Amino acid sequence: MEPILELRGITKRFPGVLANDHIDLKLYKGEILALLGENGAGKTTLMNILYGLYTPDEGEIIINGKSINCQSPTDAIHAGIGMVHQHFMLIPVFDVTENVMLGNEYTRMAGFLDKPKAAKQVRKISDQYNMQIDPNALIEDLPIGLQQRVEIIKILFHDAEILIMDEPSAVLTPQEVDELFNIMDNLINQGKSIIFITHKLSEVMECTDRIVVIRSGKVVGESTPEEADPEKLAAMMVGRPVELKVEKDLAKPEGNVLKVENLTVVNKNKKIEVDGISFEVKAGEILGVAGVQGNGQTELVRCLTGLMKAELGTIEILGKDVTNADPREITEQGVAHIPEDRQKDGLVLPIPVHDNLVLNTYYHKPFAKGIVMQPDEILENAEQLVEDFDIRTPNTTVSVSGLSGGNQQKVIVAREFSRPIKLLIASQPTRGLDVGSIEYIHRRLIEKRDDGCAILLVSTELDEVMQLADRIAVMYRGKIIATVDAAIATKEELGLLMAGVTTEISPEKRRPTKVREIVT
Amino acid sequence: MEEKQDSEKRNFFSILLEEISKSSLTIIILAIFTGLVLGGILAAGTTQEIYEAFDESFSTGITESLKFIWETYSSLFIGSVGNPSKMFSALFSGDSQEIRSAFKPFLESLVVTTPYLLTGVAVALAFQAGVFNIGGEGQLFMGSIMAGWAGWTFKGLPSIIHVPLALSIGILAGALWGFIPGWLKAKTGSHEVINTIMMNYIAFNLSQYLIIGPFQDPNESFKTRFVEESARLWRFFEDPLRLHVGFIIAIVVAILVWYVLYKTTWGFEFRIVGLNPNAAKYAGINSSLITILALTISGAIAGLAGAIEMLGVNFRAVQSLTTGYGFDAIAIALLAKNHPLWVIVTAMLFGFMRQGSRVMQINTGIPIDIISILQGFILFFIAAPAIIRTIYRLKEPKQTEITPQLSGPGEKL
Numbered sequence: 017m018e019p020i021l022e023l024r025g026i027t028k029r030f031p032g033v034l035a036n037d038h039i040d041l042k043l044y045k046g047e048i049l050a051l052l053g054e055n056g057a058g059k060t061t062l063m064n065i066l067y068g069l070y071t072p073d074e075g076e077i078i079i080n081g082k083s084i085n086c087q088s089p090t091d092a093i094h095a096g097i098g099m100v101h102q103h104f105m106l107i108p109v110f111d112v113t114e115n116v117m118l119g120n121e122y123t124r125m126a127g128f129l130d131k132p133k134a135a136k137q138v139r140k141i142s143d144q145y146n147m148q149i150d151p152n153a154l155i156e157d158l159p160i161g162l163q164q165r166v167e168i169i170k171i172l173f174h175d176a177e178i179l180i181m182d183e184p185s186a187v188l189t190p191q192e193v194d195e196l197f198n199i200m201d202n203l204i205n206q207g208k209s210i211i212f213i214t215h216k217l218s219e220v221m222e223c224t225d226r227i228v229v230i231r232s233g234k235v236v237g238e239s240t241p242e243e244a245d246p247e248k249l250a251a252m253m254v255g256r257p258v259e260l261k262v263e264k265d266l267a268k269p270e271g272n273v274l275k276v277e278n279l280t281v282v283n284k285n286k287k288i289e290v291d292g293i294s295f296e297v298k299a300g301e302i303l304g305v306a307g308v309q310g311n312g313q314t315e316l317v318r319c320l321t322g323l324m325k326a327e328l329g330t331i332e333i334l335g336k337d338v339t340n341a342d343p344r345e346i347t348e349q350g351v352a353h354i355p356e357d358r359q360k361d362g363l364v365l366p367i368p369v370h371d372n373l374v375l376n377t378y379y380h381k382p383f384a385k386g387i388v389m390q391p392d393e394i395l396e397n398a399e400q401l402v403e404d405f406d407i408r409t410p411n412t413t414v415s416v417s418g419l420s421g422g423n424q425q426k427v428i429v430a431r432e433f434s435r436p437i438k439l440l441i442a443s444q445p446t447r448g449l450d451v452g453s454i455e456y457i458h459r460r461l462i463e464k465r466d467d468g469c470a471i472l473l474v475s476t477e478l479d480e481v482m483q484l485a486d487r488i489a490v491m492y493r494g495k496i497i498a499t500v501d502a503a504i505a506t507k508e509e510l511g512l513l514m515a516g517v518t519t520e521i522s523p524e525k526r527r528p529t530k531v532r533e534i535v536t
Numbered sequence: 537m538e539e540k541q542d543s544e545k546r547n548f549f550s551i552l553l554e555e556i557s558k559s560s561l562t563i564i565i566l567a568i569f570t571g572l573v574l575g576g577i578l579a580a581g582t583t584q585e586i587y588e589a590f591d592e593s594f595s596t597g598i599t600e601s602l603k604f605i606w607e608t609y610s611s612l613f614i615g616s617v618g619n620p621s622k623m624f625s626a627l628f629s630g631d632s633q634e635i636r637s638a639f640k641p642f643l644e645s646l647v648v649t650t651p652y653l654l655t656g657v658a659v660a661l662a663f664q665a666g667v668f669n670i671g672g673e674g675q676l677f678m679g680s681i682m683a684g685w686a687g688w689t690f691k692g693l694p695s696i697i698h699v700p701l702a703l704s705i706g707i708l709a710g711a712l713w714g715f716i717p718g719w720l721k722a723k724t725g726s727h728e729v730i731n732t733i734m735m736n737y738i739a740f741n742l743s744q745y746l747i748i749g750p751f752q753d754p755n756e757s758f759k760t761r762f763v764e765e766s767a768r769l770w771r772f773f774e775d776p777l778r779l780h781v782g783f784i785i786a787i788v789v790a791i792l793v794w795y796v797l798y799k800t801t802w803g804f805e806f807r808i809v810g811l812n813p814n815a816a817k818y819a820g821i822n823s824s825l826i827t828i829l830a831l832t833i834s835g836a837i838a839g840l841a842g843a844i845e846m847l848g849v850n851f852r853a854v855q856s857l858t859t860g861y862g863f864d865a866i867a868i869a870l871l872a873k874n875h876p877l878w879v880i881v882t883a884m885l886f887g888f889m890r891q892g893s894r895v896m897q898i899n900t901g902i903p904i905d906i907i908s909i910l911q912g913f914i915l916f917f918i919a920a921p922a923i924i925r926t927i928y929r930l931k932e933p934k935q936t937e938i939t940p941q942l943s944g945p946g947e948k949l
Contacts, residue, residue, distance in 0.1 A: 321818075322820075323817060323818065342820065342822075343817060343818060343819070343820040344819075344820025344821075345820075347820050353818070355818060360812075360814050360815075361814045361815055361817075361818045362815065362818065363812075363815060364808055364811050364812045364815045365811075365812070366811055367807070367808075367811065371804070375808070375815065375818075375819045376818070376819040376820055378801055378804050379801045384800075384801045387800045387801050387802055388799060388800055388801075389799060389800060389801055389804060
């Protein structure tokens, strides 16, 4: 069969880096091809070349047997290529139709917009692929899952035959992911072809026809979901065997370390973000907080770490009331914080690694004597931590901005773990990291737990919470709507809780795990 | 949410600051060179004789232009540094009178450099903590007038007490002028750029009122009395050389600020707040306090600059418009990438240009303002490094930082 898209020998060099090294790739009509690889493996570069954002140094792109020259996204769109970006490119105050027709407006004579015609077309596309989108809805009123569908409609509206989807599931709940996979099925059943970029192995196994693994700019393997298993794929991605399952013993929880009672947090606009929640975390256990992003987890963590004020309620750490204490007081209590946004809160990017490693201990001995800092001690500390935590950096004096995401996160973990701590508050500790770094950070978290540290783990990655946590609290609209034992919790149950469904579900009514027929 | 709005507010200035701090030494030197070339062309282009020469023939025009530009810059050099041949022969002759007159331009330039150096350090310090002190001029005015007040009010004090007293009062006045916008920013979030500019106007008008009002010399209108002899700064040479101990004080302040910024926990906190206010909050740094401190200390240093001008050079205040020091200081600090030690160099650049331009105006008739245009060009090119890179075919700085990203966790770098 003739491939609809073929990449031959695509090579792209950046100063000092070979981002794509003679990549060959074929995409057939009506298939979902997974492009699997770690961050920095070259997936995004390759797709940006295909989408006309970069020009390749070598190689050619062939669509339907014809070599094309994509100089800009406009060329790519004309060639029938569309891209769903990880961050949506929608205008919140416009409605669906306006967003979809943007850049390809239907006009009546004299240049007046023909919105009804466009709306009809949007409805038609929506019905064709069962996307249930109202053309007149405002984007800002739509949940994230539906906004993503608008992005897909936008591409189809431009008559795309090949859809590139860049980590589309990163922002969705498990249920929304299932629905997305249904839509992807509908698309390929009607003759579209999809390139699906991801680093999540479970999704690759569930929804794709073929898997191409990229590492360090090269294609290192190809497989199908039937042949491959997650361990093999992970090893291919990383280049060495990877432990996917986190090995851990049963927790031995002891006394309370963190006790939160009736905590309420409101944001600047007086909207309630955390709504009267109470929980506790004991020494030697991990309490996982699951939930779709934006259900109050961020505000909860910021309040616990002193970055946001509590409206009501109390926070006690080791019996001491620290409600509305300032961040330094809380840190001095033995609390470590891995912040949700490492670049915004956790690191000072332009300054060297060694300074970032003392970001919240710089005023303590031995790093400072009086007010005079001790550069030798700070450097020594840095060398030790770089060694202990396997931080990949040319040396400790380069600025943190030059490190990869995984190594930046390791800098934070190293800093927070290197002082005596009683409580660790980790928010999205592995977001955006590659398999190798995730494995490493997970192992460190379990080690810390076994050392008797209390850990509050907040993550929107359900798999992560299920693997690491001993108990799981699910947050929905600012409330903890259930706390379940991690050993017996199922993904379906948690997924429903994350969507706010609290009614007891009987085993028969549980949604069957979706099985998809493989289109060959 | 609040952080997001905050970061948007900082946008314009942050981007400017980032661009300038990224530029390399090569870019800065080339920018200065390009600025000089363009300034020369502009100077020639605004001169009647050049057009007459071009009327004669093209080649005469070109030679005349080149001659004119050479004359312009050589008189700028002689005016600011001195005449090299005269300096050499004076040194060989060993006659102290001759040496003094030969080195007068150089020493006078150092006098002009002094307020530039202090206000430049003041602005750089504030920048490092992420606040924009546009109010250096007002702080300098307040420092000057209040140091003067202390200089002529207290009588019969020994110099060793009177000078430090008057300087301290000037420092306090400048500090107060910095503290007010700092406090407003920390407590109400109002932007320091607006408030420091407003404080400038208050300072101008308040000092004008004082000069023609309570502080006016009973015998001479629109001027204050002279400060007492005991309050005047010690000078290194006899009149007419004016180089005074204030220049040394300024150098010491620059070194001190450098030490505090880069070697102490206080400086660490300043820089963290300046580079990433969110991370500063996360690290438990009291950023409101740092903001207030940064503007207060910045104001104090600018106040010191004013006090030194009063006690070392002017000895009295005269009703006048702005001096421009506080505004040029922003350019000086940016040019030095806010590094206090580099400020010594860039302040000298500005000081020497300002001093030399007076001689240039007398010799060639080119207005002093050409220097402002020249400085404008230099800053413009530093802020827009792409232009300099295009003109001189420089390569983009290599992004070696990408390299570590590509090595997977499996392999060592």
